[in-house]
Amino acid sequence: MIYLDNASTSWPKPPEVMRAMVDFLERAGGNPGRAGHALSAAAGRIVSETREAIAELFDVSEPVRVIFTQNATYAMNLAIGGLLRPGDRVVTTGIEHNAAMRPLRALEKKGLRLAVVPCGPDARLDPAALERQVTPGTRLVVVNHANNVTGTLLPLAEAAGIAHRAGALLLVDAAQTAGAVPIDVQAMGIDLLAFTGHKGLLGPPGTGGLAMGDRVDVAFLEPLVRGGTGSRSEDEEQPEVLPDKFESGTPNGVGLAGLGAGVRFVMAQGVVAIGDYEAHLAWELAEGLRAIPGVRVYAPGAAEEGTATLSFTAASHRVSEIGRSLDQRFRIMARVGLHCSPATHRTIGTFPEGTVRFAPGFFTTIDDIRATIKAVEEIVAS
Numbered sequence: 001m002i003y004l005d006n007a008s009t010s011w012p013k014p015p016e017v018m019r020a021m022v023d024f025l026e027r028a029g030g031n032p033g034r035a036g037h038a039l040s041a042a043a044g045r046i047v048s049e050t051r052e053a054i055a056e057l058f059d060v061s062e063p064v065r066v067i068f069t070q071n072a073t074y075a076m077n078l079a080i081g082g083l084l085r086p087g088d089r090v091v092t093t094g095i096e097h098n099a100a101m102r103p104l105r106a107l108e109k110k111g112l113r114l115a116v117v118p119c120g121p122d123a124r125l126d127p128a129a130l131e132r133q134v135t136p137g138t139r140l141v142v143v144n145h146a147n148n149v150t151g152t153l154l155p156l157a158e159a160a161g162i163a164h165r166a167g168a169l170l171l172v173d174a175a176q177t178a179g180a181v182p183i184d185v186q187a188m189g190i191d192l193l194a195f196t197g198h199k200g201l202l203g204p205p206g207t208g209g210l211a212m213g214d215r216v217d218v219a220f221l222e223p224l225v226r227g228g229t230g231s232r233s234e235d236e237e238q239p240e241v242l243p244d245k246f247e248s249g250t251p252n253g254v255g256l257a258g259l260g261a262g263v264r265f266v267m268a269q270g271v272v273a274i275g276d277y278e279a280h281l282a283w284e285l286a287e288g289l290r291a292i293p294g295v296r297v298y299a300p301g302a303a304e305e306g307t308a309t310l311s312f313t314a315a316s317h318r319v320s321e322i323g324r325s326l327d328q329r330f331r332i333m334a335r336v337g338l339h340c341s342p343a344t345h346r347t348i349g350t351f352p353e354g355t356v357r358f359a360p361g362f363f364t365t366i367d368d369i370r371a372t373i374k375a376v377e378e379i380v381a382s
Contacts, residue, residue, distance in 0.1 A: 001331045006361035007309045020261035033230035050260030059184040064242040065212040072175040073099040075194035075210035082222040086111030088139040094118045095344040123150040127158035144173040149344045151309035160189030203259030278308035281360040288373035311355035330375040
């Protein structure tokens with residue numbers, strides 16, 4: 001089997017991830033921060049160590065400014081729903097994932113003023129077009145770090161400067177880049193960073209979070225959920241202390257144990273090394289696909305301009321048929337359709353059918369890439 005769906009969920013996971021999760025259940029299965037006994041303390045220590053690893057990876061000033069959620073979608077909703085009020089102005093791009101667009105559209109119906117900056121047919125964002133929309137008084141600028149259909153990287157440094165000059169905060173959806181592209185919250189001017197654990201960080205599903213830069217005044221960010229936190233149990237009001245304000249209920253301790261192991265694996269390998277390796281595979285794959293008559297590839301023109309994600313279509317072949325043939329005839333795992341990003345497909349001209357998406361990962365080999373190119377060539381020729 002050849003697995004090329006890492007933009008959805010990375011697979012396989014490093015052995016260290018499974019070992020950490022089993023070890024948590026065997027040796028530290030208590031409720032973190034909810035008791036003073038040994039198992040609770042051990043569980044709390046593992047969760048804290050994972051929070052510290054994330055803060056180190058993304059250069060967050062304090063580990064408590066890393067809020068754990070079950071995925072990047074929840075983190076995006078926390079940032080958008082917790083920060084914005086009716087009448088606020090928000091600017092986003094025309095290639096956002098539904099994790100951004102759906103909560104923004106829902107708030108638009110309640111009075112949010114939303115501006116969507118069109119991107120080019122190659123999914124590129126023109127900073128000048130963004131700057132024209134980010135007027136003084138804008139509350140938030142929302143951009144994905146890399147598009148989940150084409151892999152195109154957006155100009156974060158320019159976006160941060162544009163947002164801050166207008167007095168706005170910058171929310172970055174890093175679901176596609178965390179673990180594969182270097183991210184420095186402080187140096188890059190990121191105010192709110194939504195990340196997921198089950199993709200490039202090589203952790204299990206059900207893990208993720210929101211990292212907050214120092215410009216964010218957490219007093220003005222409302223939690224989506226309120227309840228037990230293990231702290232200030234004498235109060236019936238939600239605590240304001242971090243991270244408890246945003247982490248009500250029993251955390252996914254076993255998942256966070258796995259996430260911590262995944263993050264440490266990524267840091268040991270090196271984010272740059274991982275990204276370069278995956279980008280090389282994607283570049284070889286894109287070039288091989290472009291050489292097949294009738295195939296159109298949707299990806300940046302240079303490896304350094306994107307992640308390892310790319311899409312393609314083929315003349316006279318439905319993407320669903322291609323995906324089925326890849327799976328059933330060649331045991332190649334890909335994703336087809338709109339990839340939860342209809343805005344992107346409208347932008348690049350592949351709506352409503354979508355594309356076939358390939359996303360090599362750290363454990364993909366060059367032989368896998370060559371076999372995939374050959375398989376697509378056979379499918380398209382049939």
